[in-house]
């Protein structure tokens with residue numbers, strides 16, 4: 246795998262450099278378009294979206310990747326309770342189809358996990374493909390007793406302890422615990438609805 250540890254690194258194979266930075270409000274249109282392209286029009290129906298509805302991402306844990314002035318990657322983490330155990334849920338994670346397999350997704354996940362750990366968070370959960378997320382240390386070892394508010398495939402519910410034992414005793418429903426997303430100002434909200442009718 247070609248994942249980079251340096252968020253301002255130069256990509257291998259001569260590709261243009263990229264940067265990972267905190268998400269900005271002005272990213273919304275490009276981010277929505279990237280998520281539509283990556284997950285399809287029915288992405289709002291996904292079970293994990295029930296953990297994000299009306300919520301704000303965890304403080305300081307939403308990142309964008311930019312390359313030559315264009316947004317090409319996104320990831321966010323969200324506060325949840327995993328059967329009473331505080332944790333974060335990672336997602337959605339997406340990289341522009343034209344920029345995949347260059348290590349950008351890996352670098353983005355590593356950056357998000359490092360930031361979460363630096364902020365003192367103990368564990369991260371996600372619903373995703375184990376063959377991809379295993380490289381970051383995610384596994385289903387401690388998620389077998391957890392469930393989600395909707396249908397999901399058991400072997401795709403994965404967890405990573407940033408602090409040893411942080412998922413011990415995690416049992417029951419995963420529910421959102423984050424702060425409510427701030428309401429958009431009326432003028433901005435109208436423009437957002439016109440350009441990007443769905444929140445991610």
Ligand SMILES: CC(C)(COP(=O)(O)OP(=O)(O)OC[C@H]1O[C@@H](n2cnc3c(N)ncnc32)[C@H](O)[C@@H]1OP(=O)(O)O)[C@@H](O)C(=O)NCCC(=O)NCCS
Nearest residue numbers: 246283338339340345346347348349350351373374376377
């Ligand atoms: C998953 C995704 C973010 C990876 O981004 P990326 O920048 O290509 O990731 P990297 O370059 O760090 O890693 C690419 C490697 O992961 C592998 N990979 C990508 N998706 C995978 C998956 N679902 N299962 C297993 N391996 C996968 C690639 O084959 C590649 O393997 P290689 O290193 O042996 O060539 C990107 O493919 C994407 O946006 N997919 C659509 C949205 C999605 O599925 N998001 C994840 C679920 S939340």
